[in-house]
Structure formats: structure tokens, C-alpha cells
Amino acid sequence: MSRQLLLEITPTQSPSLDNTVVGENxxxxxxxxxxxxxxxxxxxxxxxxxxxxxxxxxxxxxxxxxxxxxxxxxxxxxxxxxxxxxxxxxxxxxxxxxxxxxxxxxxxxxxxxxxxxxxxxxxxxxxxxxxxxxxxxxxxxxxxxxxxxxxxxxxLEPLSDAEKREAIVAYALRCGLPLAAEVLDWMLTHYSRDIRQLFALVDALDRYSLSKHRTITVPLVRQMLTDKEFLQS
Known part of the structure; x- marks a missing residue:
């Protein structure tokens, strides 16, 4: 349920042809x-x-x-x-x-x-x-x-995991949010395969880490995904 709620978040950065990862497309x-x-x-x-x-x-x-x-x-x-x-x-x-x-x-x-x-x-x-x-x-x-x-x-061909990783890193850096390798690995292994939903997760992590005054780690990601009060806010 918490994951489903999070997927309804729209990424804050507007898509543009300049920030689109090309991949095989x-x-x-x-x-x-x-x-x-x-x-x-x-x-x-x-x-x-x-x-x-x-x-x-x-x-x-x-x-x-x-x-x-x-x-x-x-x-x-x-x-x-x-x-x-x-x-x-x-x-x-x-x-x-x-x-x-x-x-x-x-x-x-x-x-x-x-x-x-x-x-x-x-x-x-x-x-x-x-x-x-x-x-x-x-x-x-x-x-x-x-x-x-x-x-x-x-x-249109889906992005490979390596291309998704590249896209997530670039998106997070535009938010001023460097992500550790283990966080990226967790996102690509345990979360949605849809790139827009991964971008939405980055936005949510940005807000959540600021509200908790904590660095983004895998335990913080897991905590956020079970924090119903945050997800419903």
C-alpha cells in the first residue's frame, strides 16, 4: 500500500529532450x-x-x-x-x-x-x-x-539497468542530491522498473531526508516506504 501511494507522486523536474537518456532510442x-x-x-x-x-x-x-x-x-x-x-x-x-x-x-x-x-x-x-x-x-x-x-x-526500447542508473544519478544531481552506490543498487533491484516512478522516489527521498535530518541510506529508504504519515502527506 505504501509503495502504491508513493508511485502516485509526479516527478518535480519537467521532462525535456535535453535530459532524456537516449539508450537505444x-x-x-x-x-x-x-x-x-x-x-x-x-x-x-x-x-x-x-x-x-x-x-x-x-x-x-x-x-x-x-x-x-x-x-x-x-x-x-x-x-x-x-x-x-x-x-x-x-x-x-x-x-x-x-x-x-x-x-x-x-x-x-x-x-x-x-x-x-x-x-x-x-x-x-x-x-x-x-x-x-x-x-x-x-x-x-x-x-x-x-x-x-x-x-x-x-x-521505444526500455532503458537497460545501466542506463536507468545513469538517468537516476543525473536526475538526483540536478536536485543537489548525490546517491550512494548501495542506494542506487537497492532502487534498481527492489523498486519499480518505470523510470518516472524511480524519479518520483528520488524526489520523495529528498523531502524525507530533509525532514529527518538524515543522510540517504538503504535503511532510510525502507523506513520512508513504511512511513504512512509521510506517504499520505
Whole structure:
């Protein structure tokens, strides 16, 4: 229960393309960095591969619309039917397409049509969508599944343990928080494999160690994960 509560914490540092660990995803990240208006990008891979991280990194500091399963279909359809005399976003990001309802899928289908219609005009925008499988393996309406492969498609590979370690060290140092090797080993062995959840753990450890006036050690990590008062605060 305590671990589950901790995983709900959002990392405090905003994802950016500059602080994204590349690993085996150099081509995908290069495509993300170079994506221009009028282009579309579909990113897919297993849970924990960094789809959402990369999506948020791409829209940072841009005029963007972000869509996920919490966005109602009417809101998505409003983006797809925006009057041409109104300025739209530079980039529209759609996360976890595989979890969307039939109504949301229909709205994203309309959004793809709008993207193509405007792709060669001054109102062109870039469209980025994430999912857990390759386009033709998705359990979606057929016309939407086809559209996922209309432009650029990249599979994201999960980071190796060494790459996760590198990412955690860099994230912690940006917080001014050096972590001992044994703490890093424990995190990678006993905690979540998802890099964002590992970042959230670093943030929580930073706050907890300050509140206890103690150096971060493995016993302190274990203590924090059983401290219900802290986790529920």
C-alpha cells in the first residue's frame, strides 16, 4: 500500500529532450527533436519505455495541446474541428491511444484528418501519438489504426539497468542530491522498473531526508516506504 501511494507522486523536474537518456532510442529522439509542423509521429513500446516522458519532453515550452484518457471525446473533437480563423497549437500530443474509448478514438480519427488537411498550410501542426504496440497490432478501429502509420513510426526500447542508473544519478544531481552506490543498487533491484516512478522516489527521498535530518541510506529508504504519515502527506 505504501509503495502504491508513493508511485502516485509526479516527478518535480519537467521532462525535456535535453535530459532524456537516449539508450537505444537515438533515432526516435532525433525524430522527436526534428519534428516540424505538418509531420506526425507514432511512438510505441512496452510499459516503462518512456513514451509519456518523451511526449511531455516534446511539448515543453511549446504551444501544445495534450490529450490522454482523461480528456473527454468532446474536447478532442473540438481540437479536430477548430475554426480555421482561430490559431491552433504548434503540436498536439495524444498519450496511450490503446486505452481510449470508442468515442475518444473517433475524435482522434477526426484529429488525424484535420492534421492531414492542414499539413501543407500555414496552420499546420505536428501530431504525436503514443501506444503500447505497433500500429497494425493495435486493438483500435481500423481507420484509426491505419492512420497511426501514416508518417513516422518508432518503437521505444526500455532503458537497460545501466542506463536507468545513469538517468537516476543525473536526475538526483540536478536536485543537489548525490546517491550512494548501495542506494542506487537497492532502487534498481527492489523498486519499480518505470523510470518516472524511480524519479518520483528520488524526489520523495529528498523531502524525507530533509525532514529527518538524515543522510540517504538503504535503511532510510525502507523506513520512508513504511512511513504512512509521510506517504499520505
Amino acid at each position: 537515438a533515432a526516435a529522439i532525433d525524430a522527436a527533436k526534428g519534428l516540424s509542423r505538418g509531420r506526425a509521429l507514432y511512438l510505441w513500446g512496452p510499459p516503462g519505455c518512456g513514451r509519456t516522458h518523451l511526449l511531455h519532453a516534446m511539448i515543453k515550452d511549446k504551444m501544445a495541446d495534450f490529450v490522454d484518457t482523461r480528456t473527454c471525446s468532446d474536447e478532442i473533437m473540438a481540437l479536430a474541428t477548430l475554426p480555421t480563423d482561430k490559431p491552433g497549437a504548434e503540436i498536439v500530443a495524444v498519450d496511450d491511444i490503446q486505452e481510449m474509448t470508442a468515442e475518444q478514438q473517433a475524435a482522434v480519427f477526426a484529429l488525424y484528418n484535420r492534421w492531414r488537411e492542414l499539413s501543407a498550410t500555414s496552420q499546420a501542426f505536428s501530431l504525436v501519438v503514443t501506444g503500447d504496440r505497433a500500429p497494425m497490432m493495435m486493438s483500435l478501429r481500423e481507420d484509426l489504426r491505419t492512420r497511426l502509420g501514416w508518417d513516422l513510426v518508432f518503437r
